[in-house]
Amino acid sequence: xxxxxxxxxxxxxxxxxxxxxxxxxxxxxxxxxxxxxxxxxxxxxxxxxxxxxxxxxxxxxxxxxxxxxxxxxxxxxxxxxxxxxxxxxxxxxxxxxxxxxxxxxxxxxx
Amino acid sequence: xxxxxxxxxxxxxxxxxxxxxxxxxxxxxxxxxxxxxxxxxxxxxxxxxxxxxxxxxxxxxxxxxxxxxxxxxxxxxxxxxxxxxxxxxxxxxxxxxxxxxxxxxxxxxxxxxxxxxxxxxxxxxxxxxxxxxxxxxxxxxxxxxxxxxxxxxxxxxxxxxxxxxxxxxxxxxxxxxxxxxxxxxxxxxxxxxxxxxxxxxxxxxxxxxxxxxxxxxxxxxxxxxxxxxxxxxxxx
Numbered sequence: 311x312x313x314x315x316x317x318x319x320x321x322x323x324x325x326x327x328x329x330x331x332x333x334x335x336x337x338x339x340x341x342x343x344x345x346x347x348x349x350x351x352x353x354x355x356x357x358x359x360x361x362x363x364x365x366x367x368x369x370x371x372x373x374x375x376x377x378x379x380x381x382x383x384x385x386x387x388x389x390x391x392x393x394x395x396x397x398x399x400x401x402x403x404x405x406x407x408x409x410x411x412x413x414x415x416x417x418x419x420x
Numbered sequence: 421x422x423x424x425x426x427x428x429x430x431x432x433x434x435x436x437x438x439x440x441x442x443x444x445x446x447x448x449x450x451x452x453x454x455x456x457x458x459x460x461x462x463x464x465x466x467x468x469x470x471x472x473x474x475x476x477x478x479x480x481x482x483x484x485x486x487x488x489x490x491x492x493x494x495x496x497x498x499x500x501x502x503x504x505x506x507x508x509x510x511x512x513x514x515x516x517x518x519x520x521x522x523x524x525x526x527x528x529x530x531x532x533x534x535x536x537x538x539x540x541x542x543x544x545x546x547x548x549x550x551x552x553x554x555x556x557x558x559x560x561x562x563x564x565x566x567x568x569x570x571x572x573x574x575x576x577x578x579x580x581x582x583x584x585x586x587x588x589x590x591x592x593x594x595x596x597x598x599x600x601x602x603x604x605x606x607x608x609x610x611x612x613x614x615x616x617x618x619x620x621x622x623x624x625x626x627x628x629x630x631x632x633x634x635x636x637x638x639x640x641x642x643x644x645x646x647x648x649x650x651x652x653x654x655x656x
Contacts, residue, residue, distance in 0.1 A: 314465060341485070344609050345423070346424055360599075362429055363598050365426075370516075377520070399517070404470075415452045
């Protein structure tokens with residue numbers, strides 16, 4: 311097997327294990343990353359929403375926010391399944407885009 | 421470390437797009453000259469790896485989480501220019517598809533994690549690994565130290581971007597318009613988790629994968645400076 315194939319298997323395993331990145335923080339009762347609160351969370355912390363932030367915060371509506379599947383039910387089990395699906399979709403699209411860029415860069419280099 | 425929309429004001433996020441674009445251009449120019457079509461799978465692997473490793477959130481005291489980025493590892497294996505492109509692709513997809521990091525902050529987030537992370541990690545690795553053999557323990561140490569320092573520098577730069585907001589973006593009455601926390605809060609808060617935990621995770625991931633290549637495929641580690649796969653002198 312080529313090195314690249316083995317590495318793809320490694321990435322597939324990481325995608326399947328990705329819910330650990332959800333479960334372990336949940337186990338410790340940890341929230342999100344520092345400084346990445348949404349405006350509701352921030353309002354609870356400081357009592358107001360900065361005016362500029364309010365305008366920018368919802369500028370973009372991502373199709374799978376926080377690595378969830380549209381219509382996902384609450385709970386860690388659904389969350390984990392959604393997380394794996396998001397990981398697979400993300401890996402395929404990220405890998406595909408990087409591959410397309412690399413083919414573009416390398417098209418004339420032997 | 422994925423700064424969301426609304427935390428940076430237009431001056432900062434505009435400046436960060438301005439700062440990142442020359443690096444995207446330079447990295448593209450470099451890869452355009454050196455990257456071969458048959459190496460494309462490696463760039464795809466790198467971007468996919470960076471994407472998925474960032475999903476492994478790790479809790480730290482204070483109830484927040486952080487993660488590794490894979491940037492230094494990619495810079496060591498494929499060179500800093502490939503790392504800038506690969507990690508930027510992952511960050512752009514994370515922002516657009518998954519709302520992880522703001523779209524106005526794409527410039528800043530790519531600057532912090534891809535550009536600063538890639539160049540710092542690669543520079544430190546080269547410095548420590550210089551002249552060592554591909555299978556040497558020094559390569560492992562170099563990778564681990566580079567990864568640890570690189571992630572912490574990235575976090576520091578992000579903390580500074582957040583921390584200057586209350587200084588430069590205020591309403592006429594002096595209220596912060598964007599991220600409200602001063603440097604005296606953002607820098608220690610960001611530094612803590614990365615110095616104590618996430619930096620070590622980045623170091624461990626980097627050393628583990630270098631070890632894998634030392635055992636299974638040293639060609640990728642061929643030259644003392646690493647990055648043989650995508651440099652002009654690379655044989656593979």
